Amino acid sequence: MPNEFLFFMQFFLTGLSMGSVYALVALGFVLIYKSTSILNLAQGEIMMVGAYVCLSMTLDFGLNFMAAFAVTMVFSVLLGLAVERLALRPLIGEPIISVIMVTLGLTYILRGVVIMVWGNDIRQFNIFPQEPIDLWGIKLTYLYVWSMGISLVLLTFFAVFFKYARTGIFMRAVADHQTAAQSMGISVKRVFAISWCIAAVVSSIGGILVGNIAGVGVDLSHIGLKVLPAVIFGGLDSILGAIIGGLAVGVLEFLSAGYLDPYIPAINEVFPFIILVLVLMIRPYGLFGIEEIERV
Amino acid sequence: MPAGLFHESYRSDERIFQTWFVRSWLIVFLLGCAVAPWLVSKYMLSILIEAGIAIIACHGLNLLTGFTGQISLGHAAFMGVGAYACSILNGQAGVPFVPALLGAGAVTALVGMVFGIPSLRLRGLYLAMATIAxxxxxxxxxxxxxxxTGGVEGMYVEPGKLGPFYFNDHIHLYYLTFILALAVTMATKNIVRARSGRALVAIRDRYLAAEVIGVNLFKYRLLSFAVSSFFAGLAGALLAQYLEVITHESFTILQSIDYLAMCIIGGLGHILGGIFGVAFWFILERILEVLTTMLNSAFPNQVTWFVSLREIVFGLVIILFLIFEPDGLAARWRTIRAYWKLWPFSY
Known part of the structure; x- marks a missing residue:
């Protein structure tokens, strides 16, 4: 295989696996936005908390990874429920800025709790073997392969869930029109709670995966903001868009690292945001988002 | 409106401070601010300077978010532009301090306008995203x-000077900050109560209706971005003088969120909001500092107490304010005043 192509594929596949994690977190964003019209800027912090819980279960309490994972999932369901019930429900009907700001207030609290309980150091998971897999000359670590695998399984699961499961259909109905859904006998409050639970769970899984790749620290929460370009790219209210956006942003991030780095070092840190601005200028409602047409 | 206040001309009706009572307390307050540096400790003086800078920044943000309804999560970055622009103009290009200060404001206003351009097509959440970007x-x-900019290592800031004043002296810097904060407050108040302010509020409340009655949306949105960033630039330039060495760490998204939180606690869309919010924020921070010093002496091995306690308390304060007093301290202040004036016959 030619070298050029190998180089491209290396970055492309790494980006794709990172992108699948982004897609997972973006799914959490979109779920909450679609059903409750809330942009949850605390998503990154929920990821971080999930990663920390899982980490401390494996390292401090000596559980095996699967058990720790299960504990984390239960914990994130509870966290999602608590957040929805205590912070967001009193604000139904308030202006956007209040709702955004509440989620930002939540970031303060979660960050404070994490620092209080776990301190400031970056810690490492050691679950997956370190040596890379050789895929026809393209080197990928197990971590990336696993991340991609887990994310793809979950994304497929949710795609099926929204298409065929009763609860999934309820959620789509609420997202479509709250009053209409309510008059059909769907409990909107329950749907809100379920959306938050699912969002917290997928973000925690995303957090654990990213934590495996980059180490678990307070900086992990920045991934939550990095996912924003992915969400905008696909449109805030499109689940398919979130998945495609996540993959695209991951790929673009790593390709920019591969090709543009010699010219502007570390450009990959902001490249997704540059794309974000461009997308906003050209298609403000994202690639798959619903364009709101307003008439006087 | 207090009893016995009758306006006989439009002039008197349009006055900002209407009664002698308010005016005299205002003079007392300003005199208090003017003599403050001679009364307080060095540490308190530096806190006062920080607060003054925050007030300037918050007025800018309030103009954009509170009056025009454009959520901005990038205010600290704009302050950063001002800080670096002023330091580079003054230190490396040799421009005198005052033109450099204004130049920094102008540069920041330009940068703000560039990021404000998408605002014509964007609303609410999407605009918040543009500012995060x-x-x-x-x-x-x-x-x-x-x-x-000196990259990650940061940049040494040449202390500004104006005639006999050197702004690396904190007393001189305090007066500069005080005068600028006063000027910015007056400017904001006058922008808000004039035609432009009414246009901004109309855009915030219902932009389609505003457009129909002839408000040029693009012009006013861009204008509010420009003015807001100009203030942010001034605040940033002052912050650079105060910090003496600036790095990108003084202008992260966390600071942006802090400023937004101050505005919300104080009350978005009120001039007093910026001032109240900053006062509340700084007083709470000092209280927490005292508290954590006590905690640290009681439990010396917990070094991270202050950071985590600060984060948790501020997070709670933000959420509680949004749930129980969404209009902020300024609205509460108004209720208290009305209650006081009508007491004991409040019906």
Missing amino acids: AQFIIEFTIRRWDRL
Whole structure:
């Protein structure tokens, strides 16, 4: 295989696996936005908390990874429920800025709790073997392969869930029109709670995966903001868009690292945001988002 | 309205401070601010300077978010632009301090307008995203444009001077901050109560209706971005003088969120909001500091108490304010005043 192509594929596949994690977190964003019209800027912090819980279960309490994972999932369901019930429900009907700001207030609290309980150091998971897999000359670590695998399984699961499961259909109905859904006998409050639970769970899984790749620290929460370009790219209210956006942003991030780095070092840190601005200028409602047409 | 206050002309009706009572307390307050540096400790003086800078920044943000309804999560980055612009103009290009200060404001206003351009097509959440993008792009530029900004190592700020005043002296810097904060407060108040302010509020409340009655949306949105960023630039330039060495870490998204939180606690869309919010924030921070010193002496091995306690308390304060007093302290202040005036016959 030619070298050029190998180089491209290396970055492309790494980006794709990172992108699948982004897609997972973006799914959490979109779920909450679609059903409750809330942009949850605390998503990154929920990821971080999930990663920390899982980490401390494996390292401090000596559980095996699967058990720790299960504990984390239960914990994130509870966290999602608590957040929805205590912070967001009193604000139904308030202006956007209040709702955004509440989620930002939540970031303060979660960050404070994490620092209080776990301190400031970056810690490492050691679950997956370190040596890379050789895929026809393209080197990928197990971590990336696993991340991609887990994310793809979950994304497929949710795609099926929204298409065929009763609860999934309820959620789509609420997202479509709250009053209409309510008059059909769907409990909107329950749907809100379920959306938050699912969002917290997928973000925690995303957090654990990213934590495996980059180490678990307070900086992990920045991934939550990095996912924003992915969400905008696909449109805030499109689940398919979130998945495609996540993959695209991951790929673009790593390709920019591969090709543009010699010219502007570390450009990959902001490249997704540059794309974000461009997308906003050209298609403000994202690639798959619903364009709101307003008439006087 | 207090009893016995009758306006006989439009002039008197339009006055900002209507009664002698308010005016005399205002004079007392300003005199208090003017003599403050001679009364307080060095540490308190530096806190007062920080608060003054925050007030300038908050007025800018309030104009954009509170009056025009454009959520901005990139205010600290704009302050960063001002800080670096002023320091570079004054220190490296040799421009005198005052033109450099104004130049920094102008440069920041330009940058703000560039990121404000998408605002014509964007609303609410999407605009918040554009400002987050601005935050990250500006932060990245500061961090990586080594030759101009010193990169991650930061930049030494040449102390500004104006005639006999050297602003590395905190007393002189305090007076500069005080005068600028006063000027910015008056400017904001006058922008808000004039035609332009009414246009901004109309855009915030219902932009389609505003457009129909002839408000030029693009012009006023861009204007509010420009003025807001101009104030942010001034605040940033002052902050650079205060910090003496600036790095990108003083202008991260966390600071942007802090400023937004101050505005919300104080009350978005009220001039007093910026001032109340900053006062509340700084007083709470000092109280927490005292508290954590006590905690630290009681439990000396918990070094991270202050950071985590600060985060948790501020997070709670933000959420509680939004749930129980969404209009902020300024609205509460108004209720208290009305209650006081009508007491004991409040019906």
